[in-house]
Amino acid sequence: MLIKSPDDILPSEITSPALYSRRRDFIKTGIGLGASLILPGTAAFAAPKPTVPFSTAKKSPYSTTDESLTDHQDVTRYNNYYEFGTNKADPARYADALQTRPWTVSIEGLVKQPKTLGIDDILKVAPLEERIYRMRCVEGWSMVIPWVGLPLSSLLKQVEPLGGAKYVEFITAVQPENMPGVRRRVLDWPYTEGLRLDEAMHPLTIMAVGLYGEALLNQNGAPLRLVVPWKYGFKNGKSIVKIRFTDKEPRTSWMKAGPFEYGFYSNVNPEVDHPRWSQARERRIGEFTKRKTLMFNGYGDQVAQLYTGMNLKINF
Amino acid sequence: MPQPSPRQLALIKTSLFLLCLLPMVRLAVGVYEDSLGANPIELITRDLGTWALNFLLIALTITPLRKATGWHWLVRLRRMLGLYAFFYALLHLSSYLWLDQFFDWGEILKDIIKRPFITVGMLTFLLLVPLALTSNNLAIRRLGGKRWQQLHQLIYPLTICAVLHYWWLIKLDVMLPGIYAGLLAALLMVRVRDGWQKLRQRY
Numbered sequence: 280m281l282i283k284s285p286d287d288i289l290p291s292e293i294t295s296p297a298l299y300s301r302r303r304d305f306i307k308t309g310i311g312l313g314a315s316l317i318l319p320g321t322a323a324f325a326a327p328k329p330t331v332p333f334s335t336a337k338k339s340p341y342s343t344t345d346e347s348l349t350d351h352q353d354v355t356r357y358n359n360y361y362e363f364g365t366n367k368a369d370p371a372r373y374a375d376a377l378q379t380r381p382w383t384v385s386i387e388g389l390v391k392q393p394k395t396l397g398i399d400d401i402l403k404v405a406p407l408e409e410r411i412y413r414m415r416c417v418e419g420w421s422m423v424i425p426w427v428g429l430p431l432s433s434l435l436k437q438v439e440p441l442g443g444a445k446y447v448e449f450i451t452a453v454q455p456e457n458m459p460g461v462r463r464r465v466l467d468w469p470y471t472e473g474l475r476l477d478e479a480m481h482p483l484t485i486m487a488v489g490l491y492g493e494a495l496l497n498q499n500g501a502p503l504r505l506v507v508p509w510k511y512g513f514k515n516g517k518s519i520v521k522i523r524f525t526d527k528e529p530r531t532s533w534m535k536a537g538p539f540e541y542g543f544y545s546n547v548n549p550e551v552d553h554p555r556w557s558q559a560r561e562r563r564i565g566e567f568t569k570r571k572t573l574m575f576n577g578y579g580d581q582v583a584q585l586y587t588g589m590n591l592k593i594n595f
Numbered sequence: 596m597p598q599p600s601p602r603q604l605a606l607i608k609t610s611l612f613l614l615c616l617l618p619m620v621r622l623a624v625g626v627y628e629d630s631l632g633a634n635p636i637e638l639i640t641r642d643l644g645t646w647a648l649n650f651l652l653i654a655l656t657i658t659p660l661r662k663a664t665g666w667h668w669l670v671r672l673r674r675m676l677g678l679y680a681f682f683y684a685l686l687h688l689s690s691y692l693w694l695d696q697f698f699d700w701g702e703i704l705k706d707i708i709k710r711p712f713i714t715v716g717m718l719t720f721l722l723l724v725p726l727a728l729t730s731n732n733l734a735i736r737r738l739g740g741k742r743w744q745q746l747h748q749l750i751y752p753l754t755i756c757a758v759l760h761y762w763w764l765i766k767l768d769v770m771l772p773g774i775y776a777g778l779l780a781a782l783l784m785v786r787v788r789d790g791w792q793k794l795r796q797r798y
Binding site: 365 | 637702712766
């Protein structure tokens with residue numbers, strides 16, 4: 280029998296952090312040098328100018344503090360954004376074509392007065408905050424991402440929901456001429472997601488507009504995307520154009536694609552496996568061995584009470 | 596090329612041998628340069644599996660290709676292609692056991708029992724082992740040509756298992772495994788047709 284202990288790895292086999300980061304730096308320097316040779320001017324990778332300075336976003340007590348951040352290049356090049364293709368590298372390759380200005384979000388459904396807000400107005404709804412969250416993908420990998428955003432509740436409070444409103448549905452952009460992935464109906468476009476109203480109003484739930492102190496890149500869901508850190512990553516709809524208050528549980532794109540595999544709640548839960556793979560462990564991007572997946576992705580103290588009395592095996 | 600000379604055949608075999616190593620070399624370079632993306636372990640495991648499947652299908656193409664072209668010497672390449680399928684399958688399995696699961700035997704056992712795509716993947720590998728072990732002239736002599744051929748018919752169910760293994764692991768977009776299934780179906784149909792014609796000629 281093989282007993283697993285930390286001694287399994289010979290010290291000689293471990294790449295020292297210094298060497299490891301030097302390797303990455305080498306690549307980065309290479310890319311940077313190459314880019315500065317090709318592109319004139321100093322700002323080689325200038326994002327569209329944000330109207331609000333993202334880097335001054337205030338720190339939030341909801342951020343995780345003791346975990347190291349996932350590399351910027353991994354966060355921005357390893358993405359699931361099926362509108363641009365089902366390969367992880369597709370979004371970074373193709374998402375440049377996405378038109379993010381002008382951009383409006385209409386908030387409608389069971390509300391007293393529907394509203395359409397421009398992205399620049401949304402950025403002023405509340406002070407931007409930096410939220411460092413764990414992100415756990417349903418596929419079994421995870422990241423730690425420094426988002427910049429505002430509480431979703433501050434956006435939802437721009438309208439007055441009617442008494443019957445119990446759920447919030449999120450509808451994302453479809454730009455067929457700019458999104459090669461929507462030519463094939465792998466999912467029911469537009470990609471839709473949903474939350475229960477109390478989940479949507481929860482202080483941990485944010486609308487992210489930036490990451491790593493800069494405006495969101497298109498492949499990460501520019502100009503604004505949902506982040507619900509205790510749920511699997513696919514709940515975080517990208518490039519949102521419509522928010523609708525409803526009285527019935529919305530059927531999301533993934534529920535339509537695989538009703539037995541993807542439920543409405545999709546809370547991170549190591550005890551409820553995906554029918555085809557285990558959810559007990561995850562690989563943190565950048566790490567070698569897998570780590571245990573935490574109930575509610577480690578946010579149980581804040582969110583477990585939302586689900587008291589519910590059977591999470593049935594409401595997966 | 597009707598019939599290459601022994602020297603030409605040796606040259607062809609050597610070139611093919613080196614060519615078949617390229618997928619592994621490419622991965623090794625990727626590891627060295629740290630250019631395999633954010634999730635290198637997943638990429639390595641999947642790439643090795645894809646190549647195992649590629650070689651299975653390439654090996655299955657030899658017989659129809661031989662019949663279509665009349666180049667009977669092609670059969671002399673089949674053993675190498677089959678052994679390369681085993682080689683990449685072995686690396687694929689090792690990558691799963693070592694890089695992905697880090698020899699966590701409890702988890703691995705659970706995976707094999709509970710995950711149909713892992714179960715069928717393991718089955719594929721188990722069926723490949725006797726074929727790899729008997730891919731030599733000594734084994735053919737020991738078993739006798741007929742029994743050896745019967746044993747090697749396992750390639751058909753095994754390749755079906757391999758395609759299933761691929762299909763079931765895909766989250767949503769089954770276009771690629773669909774293409775493999777189509778190719779395999781075509782290769783199997785050729786055999787069914789040939790078998791049917793043989794049967795008709797006999798009776």
